Amino acid sequence: MSLxxxxxxxxxRLIEWQLAIVLLLAVKFLLPVSAQSYTDMSAFAAxxxxxxxxxxxxxAFMTQNFLNGDWGxxxxxxxxxAGWIIGLHIYLQGLYLFSxxxxxxxxxEYPVRGSLMAYLIxxxxxxxxxxxxxxxxxxxxxxxxxxxxxxxxTLSAAFGTLFTEAPKPxxxxxxxxxxxxxxxxxxxxxxxxxxxxxxxxPSVFRRERLYFSE
Numbered sequence: 001m002s003l004x005x006x007x008x009x010x011x012x013r014l015i016e017w018q019l020a021i022v023l024l025l026a027v028k029f030l031l032p033v034s035a036q037s038y039t040d041m042s043a044f045a046a047x048x049x050x051x052x053x054x055x056x057x058x059x060a061f062m063t064q065n066f067l068n069g070d071w072g073x074x075x076x077x078x079x080x081x082a083g084w085i086i087g088l089h090i091y092l093q094g095l096y097l098f099s100x101x102x103x104x105x106x107x108x109e110y111p112v113r114g115s116l117m118a119y120l121i122x123x124x125x126x127x128x129x130x131x132x133x134x135x136x137x138x139x140x141x142x143x144x145x146x147x148x149x150x151x152x153x154t155l156s157a158a159f160g161t162l163f164t165e166a167p168k169p170x171x172x173x174x175x176x177x178x179x180x181x182x183x184x185x186x187x188x189x190x191x192x193x194x195x196x197x198x199x200x201x202p203s204v205f206r207r208e209r210l211y212f213s214e
Contacts, residue, residue, distance in 0.1 A: 005104070005108065005164070009101065013100070015156045016153060016156035019155065020086045021082045021083050023145070023148040023152055024082045024145075025078060027141065028055065028082075029051065029055045030051060031048075031051060031140065031141065032044060033047075034047060059074060059078075090149075091122075094121075094125045094126045096119060096122035099121050100119075103117055103118045111157045111160060112154055114157075115153045115156070115157040116153055116154065118153075119150065123149065
């Protein structure tokens, strides 16, 4: 992998990190908590609105009592906390950076497929690490992060392909026809069986001019 491709890969991971933070915050504020919210679409939408209002009320309480009413400081702390969780758990514990770089090194012509495979491997590692702490809420959270993470990885890898030059196809020469090879070609010898070329004769007009000139 060249330095240019490594910088492109690093830029993809930075963009992907920010998108994953947005995804994590959206899941935290919008994902319904009660199991009854997953019965149908209308109940799920009502559960999302209820979860959003409750989380915003909690955020307002934390901001007014502990951050002197500074909403910017609250969202900055929430952003840093979400980035720390993603960087520590998904990127490092899930070995996502290593597997993503390895996939890009093995198959550089398939960046999206390699990034998806790396994310699925890291997600499987995380599920194995935290299998003992699973419950109904964590299963719903894992499903949302799996679907959203695949979408984020696909978008970041597809964005990186805009800066990657497609490899030029190698023009292959057509194979030469195989056959007997002669050292040299010999001109056919004249024989009595072959017709001989007649000597050149003057044309009719030339003969008449010669006749009258005499």
